[in-house]
Amino acid sequence: MKQLLTFLCLLSIVGQSHAQVKDKVKTTFQTSREWRPTIDNRADAVMVYGVGGNPSDKSKRIPFEERVKSWKDRGYITHFMTGIAWGEYQDYFTGEWDGKAHLDEGQVTVKGDTIWHGRMVPYIVPTQNFLKYLKENHVKRVIDAGIDAIFMEEPEFWARAGYSEAFKREWKNFYGFDWRPQHESPENTYLSNKLKYWLYYNALNEVFTYAKEYGKTKGMDVKCYVPTHSLVNYSQWMIVSPEASLASLPSVDGYIAQVWTGTSREPNYFNGTEKERVFETAFLEYGSMESMTAPTGRKMFFLTDPIEDWPRDWADYKKNYQATFTAQLLYPKIADYEVMPWPERIYEGLYKTSANSDTKEHIPRHYSTQMQVMINSLNTMPQSDTKVSGSSGISVLMSNSLMFQRFPTHAGYDDPQLANFYGQALPFLKRGVPIKTVHLENVGYKEALAETKVLLMTYANMKPMEMESHQHLADWVKSGGALVYSGSDQDPFQSVQEWWNTKGNNYTSPSDHLFELMNIPVAAKEGIYKYGKGTVAIIRRDPKDFVIKADNSQQLLDVVKDLYEKQAKAGKLIFKNSFYLQRGVYDLVAVLEESISNEPYSISGNLIDLYDPQLPILKTKQVQPGEQCLFLNIDRVKDKQKPQVLAAASREYEENITANSYAYLAKSPINTTNISRVLLPQKPKSLRVNHKEVLEEKNWDPHTKTYLLGFENNPDGVSVVFQW
Structure with a gap:
């Protein structure tokens, strides 16, 4: 239990400010290869991947130091990236490093199967021994090579894992009692996933603390970053990762938001239909990453990928690249970017010419031209205080515990495709409301809810990990905030042994504790309640109902509209079918499908169309539903006499x-x-x-x-x- 107490103490750091000194890199990319003329995309920096390369790269291995030198010689700032949950660590697993085989430290399913990332590359249970190996054989080596920025990517523990001997040992160390199979009860599932969460939280803290301390012995200020999928994606893909809690660690300098076509094309429900909604999902993914770090001041790189991991055709890649690229640019306070991962597979890979063809080709010239126009715009993309068009101030509350309830299901309760989250977000996003997300772990920061007028929340898909977060929410409502709680509180995870039903607390549901703080009756019925200057609206339906069924979100829309206009006095809640953002000389437009109309969005000016490889100048353009556009508006170029x-x-x-x-x-x-x-x-x-x-x-x-x-x-x- 000592580790659990340490964990909780570390989590309590949230709410305290840790000023970070930011580096000057604006654009970067990752590659396992040495410099080659075919992949020289001219970002500011390169993250040279892996001391031993990338497990997915079957090319001849060139020593790490030689790869670093090849990029330095071409004028690049050189950084280091490797996986913390998987990588070229075969010497550890085969026993070459310490004389003992460690394949039993892979992540294992209930059937006894190891989850593999590649040949002899298991997903890892990050034991103390493995962390010692990672520090000594990888981190030390790259710092010795002069690298002063380390990116430890994808701290991932699969929700379906948790059955290996290594995990059982970690369970006993963490909880102080014997391992319990997660499939046998909701509580076991919750405990299992909380441990997975802690293991990578601890792993990153240990590795980064070592990197910074070792760097100091060499007179270096080593920066440490976490490239990670969004909380939206990990929750939907049933993966557990530390996410928002890392932002409070002094050893973490920032993140890369790993959002791309592959994550954003995961289907979700809206208006009774399950399908891909790439732009909307990407918008929510990037938003969850921005809100995760905004109150902490950590640096955030946004990633897009001109292709994706799954082999498809070039037309598919182009369409979805534009959707995700537009979504990332609609967050004007973020202006640092990973312009692409793996340029070797983008420029040198072979993919289908069309969906109906088996013929494969290298990237078409028109697409590589367009892609390079797009990534070069990122080198000058300004940070801006401008806002996306639409009624601002509506947010959805998220928590890391979204990842804890995804697998397996219990008592027949299902949350298909994370519908309890999308049920709160998509009814507004699809109506042109630039909805935000707020992380429950961050509500101790006054900035976290500063711009929120109406906060939507549920405990159908997550649970509060700390009692203190409820007091912050109650204080916000008391000061005039409007809270909409949607939930029947009937999911099987309501009864897991946690702070709300232990140590003198006896609440049936964590929401009862929150409501009690606001003088609302326990097990309160559906209705409107006042607390201080604020209002709480309780809807006794789980949010998934708003999207799994067709035309079933009107109650939520009506409640939020009433609170937004009357309680928050935030102006009229406007529904539309588009988003527009002015960002320096750039104009961004996205027009939504499945919205209130099929009207196109009309934009005028002297516009260079950056999604057209011919860079035509347009006087006007009608942007159709399902389309996104990026323009450079020549009319806003400040010094037109300067070539x-x-x-x-x-x-x-x-x-x-x-x-x-x-x-x-x-x-x-x-x-x-x-x-x-x-x-x-x-x-x-x-x-x-x-x-x-x-x-x-x-x-x-x-x-x-x-x-x-x-x-x-x-x-x-x-x-x-x-x-x-």
Whole structure:
């Protein structure tokens, strides 16, 4: 039980501020390969993956230090990434490291099957011995190689695991009593998943603390980051991970939000239909990652992937890349990005030309051009205080314990495709309300609920891990907040032995404790209750009912609308079918399907369409339902007399501006085509690309004073010189 008390003490750190010194890297990517001209995408930094590489990469292994040097020689800041739940750690499992085999430390299902990430690469139960190995054989080595930023990705414990001998030993150490099979009761499931959660919380804290302390002995300030899927995705995929609690640790400097087509295409329910809703799911995933760290000041990188893990066709990749890319940019306070994972599989992989074809090809030139235009926009994407269009101030409460109740099911109670979460979020998001999420673990921070007018919550799919969080919620309501609690409190996890029914507490449901703090009767009936300056609305239905059945969310909509307009006095709750955001010179538009209408969104101006590889200038565009767009609005470019590349499938270096010329060096991967739109103070008289005259009258647009330039890319650089 000593470890449990330590864990709870660590969790209590939440609510205290830990100022972090942020690095200067804005864009980065991960690769297990050495530098090659085909993958030189020109982000600020590269995360060189694995001392031994990536288990999914079957290429010839080049020593880590040589891979690092190859990228440094090309001007990259070099960082290190590896998995903490899996990786090229065969020397540990086979006994090469300490003379003992450790395959029994893999994650094991009830059938006795190890869960594998690759050949001889099990998902790991992070024992103390494994952490010692990771620190000595991997972390120390990369710091010795001069690396001062370490990314430990994907702390993942599968919910269906928990039956290995290693896990049983960890159970006894943690709880002080013998292991219990999780499938036998809700309480066992809850206890099992809480332990999985703690094991990776502890693992990251130990490894990062070691990295920082060892770095200091070498005069280095080592930064430590956690690349992780969102709480939305891990909960839906039935994986347990520490998530929000890590943000309170002094050893954690930030995160990468691992959101991409593969996570966001997981189907969910809305209006009685289960299907993929990639844009909406991505929006909620990125939102849960932003809210996880916003009160703590940790750095957050947003990730998108131009393809995904699952083999599909290029048209599918392109459509969903645009959806996830738009979703990430609709969070204007986040302006740091992992521009892609695994450029080797993006630029060098073979995928189907279409859904109905078995023919495979490398990335089409039009798509690689568009992709590079998009990722280069991230190098200049500004952080902004602007807000997404729509009625703001409605949030859904989340907790890490969302991951605890997913597998197995008990007493016939099911939460299909995380419907209890989506049942609160999608009825509003689909009506053009930019709904946010709030993490229960963060409500001790005053900033966590500062912008929330109406908070939606349920305990049908999660439970409060700390009693103190209820006092924070009650104080917020007392000060004028509006809380909507939806739940029958009948799910089988209500009765697990936890703080609300032990140590002198005897509440049937954790919601009873919350309600009591607000002078609301125990087992309160459906209705409206006042507390201080605020209001609590109780709906005695689990939120999944609002989306599993068709046309069944009106009660929730009506209650929230009434509280939003009358209690919160936040203005009229407006429903629409689109989102718009102005972000510096960029305009973002997303139009929703399954919404209140099928009307297109009309946008006007001098707009460069960044999702069209030809970079056309549009005066107006009708964005249709199901479409997303990113434009560079030339009308908002501040200094139009300054020559500059507005959009390009390359990154510019060595810029030189004179009274009558503009020169630069354009770099991008080989075997790709560059399209650039360049703003000039007047019509050019000469254009030399690699010292060859290529000026064409037809490429000059006199209205916007931009020139459309195209050539074949080269990572060594292509010289461009305009004269007028």
